[in-house]
Amino acid sequence: MKITNLSITNFRLLENITLNIEDDITLIVGKNNSGKTSLFEIINLFFDNKNRISFHDFSLNSYPKFEECYRIYTEEFLSETIQDRIDEIEKTIINSIPRITLSINIEYDKLNDSLINISDFISDLDDSKTDATLLFKYEPKDTFNIFKSFNDRPIKDVSLIEWLNENISNYYSIRVFGGDNLIEENVYNKIKSIITFETIQASRKLDDTKTDNNRSLATGFSDYYRNINSDANTDVENLKNTLAGTAKELDQKYEKVLETILDKLKSFGVDKEINIPEIILRSKFDPETIIKNNIKYFYKSGGIELPENYNGLGYSNLIYLVLKVVSFIEDFKKKKANNASEILTIMIEEPEAHLHPQMQQVFVEQIRETINNTRINDQMHIPGMLTPFRRC
Numbered sequence: 001m002k003i004t005n006l007s008i009t010n011f012r013l014l015e016n017i018t019l020n021i022e023d024d025i026t027l028i029v030g031k032n033n034s035g036k037t038s039l040f041e042i043i044n045l046f047f048d049n050k051n052r053i054s055f056h057d058f059s060l061n062s063y064p065k066f067e068e069c070y071r072i073y074t075e076e077f078l079s080e081t082i083q084d085r086i087d088e089i090e091k092t093i094i095n096s097i098p099r100i101t102l103s104i105n106i107e108y109d110k111l112n113d114s115l116i117n118i119s120d121f122i123s124d125l126d127d128s129k130t131d132a133t134l135l136f137k138y139e140p141k142d143t144f145n146i147f148k149s150f151n152d153r154p155i156k157d158v159s160l161i162e163w164l165n166e167n168i169s170n171y172y173s174i175r176v177f178g179g180d181n182l183i184e185e186n187v188y189n190k191i192k193s194i195i196t197f198e199t200i201q202a203s204r205k206l207d208d209t210k211t212d213n214n215r216s217l218a219t220g221f222s223d224y225y226r227n228i229n230s231d232a233n234t235d236v237e238n239l240k241n242t243l244a245g246t247a248k249e250l251d252q253k254y255e256k257v258l259e260t261i262l263d264k265l266k267s268f269g270v271d272k273e274i275n276i277p278e279i280i281l282r283s284k285f286d287p288e289t290i291i292k293n294n295i296k297y298f299y300k301s302g303g304i305e306l307p308e309n310y311n312g313l314g315y316s317n318l319i320y321l322v323l324k325v326v327s328f329i330e331d332f333k334k335k336k337a338n339n340a341s342e343i344l345t346i347m348i349e350e351p352e353a354h355l356h357p358q359m360q361q362v363f364v365e366q367i368r369e370t371i372n373n374t375r376i377n378d379q380m381h382i383p384g385m386l387t388p389f390r391r392c
Contacts, residue, residue, distance in 0.1 A: 062098035123179025
């Protein structure tokens, strides 16, 4: 099962585009302000189920369309008396009012892929078809109520575009379709059972100076640990047992070192009946927190160990990106094993913010090899990456 293409309409700089997705890695190249980041944003906005879309997310070319729909409403619809003509005008307005849409086409193999999760999105009964469509629409709840409310606005000198900018969230909502069929129950659970999108945002915080405290490797390794933590991993269990033993030993030393102050606290109180409760010291070690905050990472060079921030930024970022990708894959393996997701797509924004061109090439080749070598089962590869690249 894999994504074959994405189609987007009326979203920021993406007025009407269709993007074909390769089997492994898709590179999106373009000049500044050509819509690459918009592709990231529309996926994130539709998939997080928080409905944070605003009027600013509509393409500029959609503004005249709103105004034209309103003109038809006031000049034709409200004055028309013939019912057939009214119906025709109503249909024109409903079909013409701008919508932000994201369509994701998925291809599946009937013999090898489980269709349990994707069945609600297969709308064509043709047995020869092997694709399904997830269609997101940010569209009016009631088109004519928008224009009626605008006509009733208290401040008449506010234009339609200004009014929509402030009020569109009251009249628009996200709806999800499987082909032409509206999906109404457990929508986002059904979507997540099909596709997992993971994102690595462009980072401006990383540096290779002595004062850099971002410690990207610590973050990368802790993320990886989090994703293997629940596995039946002997090394992880040994680490936990070691930390538990260390915590018990430290408890005794804490009590010895702080014995005097603890005894003094026992003697304080309002009266004999109301005293400060006995204080017990316990060490708590969380392996993920220790990996992130309490371990320093070094590079071995010329027989000595150099701190993380002494290494070239390109190498640090390469290791960080690899750790993130491997963590995503490990997490997806668990989801796939539990039938919780069918497709993994990793999006990397502006790799040149992390890597120079030569390192980008190394990274792409290594990730392609990782994708080809990683199988969820005998039938299925992890699908590739959607990686927007800027032109170098």
